[in-house]
Amino acid sequence: MSIVTRFPPSPTGMMHIGNARTALFNYLYARAKDGKFLVRIEDTDRARHSEEAVQVILDGLEWLGLEYDNTPESQYANKQRHIDVAYELLAAGKAYKCYCSPEELEEMREKSKTTGLPAYDRRWRDRPESDAPAGIDPVIRIKAPLEGFTIVDDKVQGEVKVENKQLDDMIILRSDGTPTYMLAVVVDDHDMGVTHVIRGDDHLNNTFRQNMIYDAAGWEKPTYAHLPLIHGPDGAKFSKRHGAVGLNEFQAMGYLPEALCNYLMRLGWAHGDEEIISIQRALEIFDFDGMNKAAARFDYAKLESLNAHYIKEADNERLIDLVSPFLQENHDIIISKTGLDRLQAGMDGLKDRSKTLVQLAEESVFYLVDEITYDEKALKNLNLDSSSLLKEMLNDFKNLDEVHHDSVEAACRALADRRAEGKLGKVMMPLRSALTGTDKSPSLFEVVEILGKGETCTRIQAAIDFIEKAS
């Protein structure tokens, strides 16, 4: 039997990080087992539905690199089929009409708090149709088993058992004639040939309810795998108050999709001591055996460390492309031809030091601006003392035939010997500030080489002018 998994997001306007993880595991399992990974949009809530919201989801999947094997299906489009199934179950005596009013139900809910049983007391389950009050549109409820117990053999949670008397005669068709989620999911999953339902364990209890529908319809039930949820750093359900929850927010913070995938995979799942796991690798080793049952807390520090790793590994051209939007947005920089040349030359030195693309962009700025602005730290290095040092350095650089790593180093060391008792740092820090506008940067020998003699000298001169003007 070939495996079919599915990802059924409701279009809420964002792709929650937890949903992204669910999608990832569905994708992994399907692909690892040579099966299919399908997408279905749960858009039955028409009030909330919008095309943009659907697109956000699909963009998210694309960004993560999770290719699906179908044209994303609309649950709403299958509405009539759901209704038909509800009536088939009704005709087969597996379901019945219930004429309770919302008020009656509310009353029952109150009462049930003491009994520990489902709220609805099944009062219409065996009542003849002739008792139906006039003018009330009934709902259709499924007949839950009354005795015994049901066991679900979950791939992650193991055997989960519940007493059937805990199961309620849930509504499958609303009084307005629309199908409920429980019905729609089951019908769609069945129709789409879904063999494995992999989802968050907040759905574990739903499994028993959904299985009632499978049984009533006489359909084969899928295999279930309920994944532990992601919690915030404080152990509570991961939500907005923990900061970012949307995939696009993580993207905006400068995380690479492969880093996020790696992180999300390892959250609740492990394969021995392996930490760095690409999707490719995961496809070779993924299985539910390595899955944990307990919820895991989200840890930005670890995500960042993974991100730093993947930035180091990333192709330079790709990084430049990724960094451009941040540069434009945060600094109004559009990369020029010379800027591009410098970035290409300097990226190796830059990318080893950044944990996020945002940081990478920030650290790239000095290669791209026409005029350096000095931050507070830089200002400390730009004073009367250093100005005379910079003047001498400027002169030395001008006399160099060629500025490359070695010649620059030789010149700097010589200057340090002459003027700073051999302390290289004394001459490098003013230079660093002059060239980069701050006190942190990649190796200056490299920076000078990349900027070139002309630009280097221009910047040193600008720093000298700046100091004189300031004093």
Added chain:
RNA sequence: GUCCCGUUCGUCUAGGGGUCUAGGACACCGCCCUUUCACGGCGGCAACACGGGUUCAAAUCCCGUACGGGACGCCA
């Protein structure tokens, strides 16, 4: 309240009766490297929730307790 699930270093986890004086990763601390910040290298701190069983032997199996989470909609 009822039902379901869970509990190994701060965090993610390895572990599936003896090899555990419990391993790895991130974070943290120290040292080294060094023109800065990083990177890198080396080292350190740090955990089996608690109580009972079962067993020659339990982090591993069973039962309780505590704590945490999830679900209890004519939402999805």
